Amino acid sequence: MRMQLHPSILANLRCFEVAARLLNFTKAAQALNLTQSAVSQQIRHLEENLGYPLFVRRHRSLILTDKGQALFECASRIFLDIEQTLRRLEPAEAPLQVNCLPSFALQWLMPRLSDFQHLHPAIAVRLKAEFQTLDLHAMQADDIDVAIRFDPGQYGNLQAERILDEYLMPVATPKFLSEHPAFAAGQSLQGVTLLHDATPWSGAPEFIEWRTWMEAERPDWLAELGGIQFNLASLVIGAALNHQGVAMARTALVLDEIKSGRLVKVFDRLVPSPAHYMLLIQRADDRRTAVFSLWLKEECHRFSDERRQLLLI
Incomplete structure (x- = not known):
């Protein structure tokens, strides 16, 4: 069954991209101006919608799964492209x-x-x-x-x-x-x-x-x-x-x-x-x-x- 990309999923993907880049939910929360629990919850919702884990959660550390790594590389390229396009469209x-x-x-x-x-x-x-x-x-x-x-x-x-x-x-x-x-x-x-x-x-x-x-x-x-x-x-x-x-x-x-x-x-x-x-x-x-x-x-x-x-x- 294909997952629908409604706005909440896009927000979850942005949260995931930052957390995957920093490999730390606390630092991701600071970067996104959210609480650590909000970041954890958004990524958990994304994993539930996808049907597979994106991180291996260890004591005080995170590791991307193989699927998590593939999604991070894709999401990173997409968000970078969006940011660069927005910059080009600025006055x-x-x-x-x-x-x-x-x-x-x-x-x-x-x-x-x-x-x-x-x-x-x-x-x-x-x-x-x-x-x-x-x-x-x-x-x-x-x-x-x-x-x-x-x-x-x-x-x-x-x-x-x-x-x-x-x-x-x-x-x-x-x-x-x-x-x-x-x-x-x-x-x-x-x-x-x-x-x-x-x-x-x-x-x-x-x-x-x-x-x-x-x-x-x-x-x-x-x-x-x-x-x-x-x-x-x-x-x-x-x-x-x-x-x-x-x-x-x-x-x-x-x-x-x-x-x-x-x-x-x-x-x-x-x-x-x-x-x-x-x-x-x-x-x-x-x-x-x-x-x-x-x-x-x-x-x-x-x-x-x-x-x-x-x-x-």
């Missing part, structure tokens, strides 16, 4: 969807966007700040044209370009350093609170940025590695500005604070970060994307020159 100057990490958006990109708008008034930009891990499917599903990420990873199915290297340096307020002269002189961590970005990138080891700097500059301090962790680098900077401790900072996020004197680079030498800023592009043939990408790379180049002069990298 030529639809807003450019830019996706960026929150702290980089707040501290670096947002203050520069007015310059881009002045130079290119015909290209409207919609900036969305979030942590989402990206691949080609995720960018297409969320209608992302351009993304900026900070990590040491690879992006096999996206056009990815390294646009800015990063350096790590401890920073604090002049007031905090005056109250902790032994630390300011590089002699002791006693009484000093270390401030950490808990997730500088997805899957980053705990304390990775302070650890990287200490291993290069002060390995004798590693036994005292600890402190307060925040989920945003901007919160780390805010805590430092409020004299709460010493932040391990990325130059792109604090150069303006260094220039104003609100924060001080505690020690002379900067340490290269294990991560860097990546530009991710869904469609290289999009004129808006090309214009924005060129402008962004020019801004990164200007920033690198200013950073070199100010911090003597």
Whole structure:
């Protein structure tokens, strides 16, 4: 008996395609803005209508059956074709969807966007700040044209370009350093609170940025590695500005604070970060994307020159 493709089956197929791609119902639920139970229920309904299982469900893992794999490959092609067709049918100057990490958006990109708008008034930009891990499917599903990420990873199915290297340096307020002269002189961590970005990138080891700097500059301090962790680098900077401790900072996020004197680079030498800023592009043939990408790379180049002069990298 032939199964009828009524709307609920199509919705179930979309849910299945995402779950099969991620091999995780919880991640699929997050991607689809559904609950985990809703995803499980939709896939169960699809399996009941089809009359055979699509997944082998194991403890904390999913495996596609042979029929599930065949259906996933077909559904993936169909949904990708639909998404690409919808993109081609969009108005030529639809807003450019830019996706960026929150702290980089707040501290670096947002203050520069007015310059881009002045130079290119015909290209409207919609900036969305979030942590989402990206691949080609995720960018297409969320209608992302351009993304900026900070990590040491690879992006096999996206056009990815390294646009800015990063350096790590401890920073604090002049007031905090005056109250902790032994630390300011590089002699002791006693009484000093270390401030950490808990997730500088997805899957980053705990304390990775302070650890990287200490291993290069002060390995004798590693036994005292600890402190307060925040989920945003901007919160780390805010805590430092409020004299709460010493932040391990990325130059792109604090150069303006260094220039104003609100924060001080505690020690002379900067340490290269294990991560860097990546530009991710869904469609290289999009004129808006090309214009924005060129402008962004020019801004990164200007920033690198200013950073070199100010911090003597």
